[in-house]
Amino acid sequence: MNVSEAVATRRSVRKFTGQPVDRATLTRILEKAQRAPSGGNTQPWNATILTGAPMQALFAKVAEQFPKGREAHAPEYHIYPPELEGAYEARRFGVGEAMYAALDIPREDRAKRLMWFAENFRAFGAPVLMLVHTPKYMGPPQWSDIGMWLQTIGLLLREEGLDTCFQEAWAVYSPQIREVVEIPDDHIFFCGVAIGYRDPDAPVNCFDVPRADISESISWEGWD
Ligand SMILES: Cc1cc2nc3c(=O)[nH]c(=O)nc-3n(C[C@H](O)[C@H](O)[C@H](O)COP(=O)(O)O)c2cc1C
Numbered sequence: 001m002n003v004s005e006a007v008a009t010r011r012s013v014r015k016f017t018g019q020p021v022d023r024a025t026l027t028r029i030l031e032k033a034q035r036a037p038s039g040g041n042t043q044p045w046n047a048t049i050l051t052g053a054p055m056q057a058l059f060a061k062v063a064e065q066f067p068k069g070r071e072a073h074a075p076e077y078h079i080y081p082p083e084l085e086g087a088y089e090a091r092r093f094g095v096g097e098a099m100y101a102a103l104d105i106p107r108e109d110r111a112k113r114l115m116w117f118a119e120n121f122r123a124f125g126a127p128v129l130m131l132v133h134t135p136k137y138m139g140p141p142q143w144s145d146i147g148m149w150l151q152t153i154g155l156l157l158r159e160e161g162l163d164t165c166f167q168e169a170w171a172v173y174s175p176q177i178r179e180v181v182e183i184p185d186d187h188i189f190f191c192g193v194a195i196g197y198r199d200p201d202a203p204v205n206c207f208d209v210p211r212a213d214i215s216e217s218i219s220w221e222g223w224d
Contacts, residue, residue, distance in 0.1 A: 006158040011209065013163040013194070014099070014119065015202035016126040020051075021162060021195060026128070029156045036152040038145035044138050045149045047193075048181055050129045058129070061180050062121045062173045073172035076188050087216065095209055102207035120169040126196035131170065131177060133187040146190065157195060167192040 001009075026049065038044060050058060065072040084092065097107075105112045123129045134146060154164045170177065170192035183189055198205055 016196035044142040123194035126194035128195040
């Protein structure tokens with residue numbers, strides 16, 4: 001698999017088979033991903049990788065919060081800026097609608113949508129959940145470095161036939177995560193990453209997620 005194939009075949013997988021992922025594979029990928037660039041080579045990424053009983057304990061801890069609904073949500077940062085609007089907001093809305101259409105869950109069926117949202121907190125059936133955090137004093141440049149590292153991991157996983165779903169949703173349950181997973185107090189919790197083998201037949205893994213034309217984001221200067 002070349003880089004273009006890895007990029008083209010990566011998608012957010014939201015239904016995994018139960019097939020386990022061995023630690024040696026993850027170690028190999030994480031060692032390669034250390035080559036990801038970061039401003040000043042600070043390498044500001046930190047993570048805890050769960051599987052088995054500790055992961056199930058986290059799922060159970062978080063599930064206790066579901067009846068409280070949004071009141072229990074306590075992210076340590078704005079998952080989306082409150083000002084999100086225009087094309088950005090339309091894209092965010094669009095992917096949600098496309099996903100629920102693939103799942104055949106209509107907009108009015110709030111209960112079913114919530115039940116599906118809860119799948120986030122079972123890592124969509126993945127056998128591995130990586131929890132990403134960084135010192136609280138790190139700023140936007142370092143968060144961007146973490147993004148480069150995460151995408152590097154995502155692409156390397158593709159090379160090994162594995163898939164991911166990056167999951168900011170976990171941020172809403174940061175306090176519960178901290179109860180059962182050792183995350184330093186002076187670190188901010190960023191996101192989860194579900195890792196495993198995709199169920200290729202699941203409709204939720206097959207819907208199209210369009211991208212804007214590059215003319216919407218790129219301008220050229222000094223070209224013909
Ligand atoms: C940092 C980050 C956090 C994300 N959080 C979630 C999440 O909590 N739940 C989810 O289902 N998808 C999540 N996504 C997936 C995005 O919705 C997805 O990347 C986007 O719609 C583009 O689709 P694609 O990844 O399938 O190409 C996240 C993606 C990123 C990069």
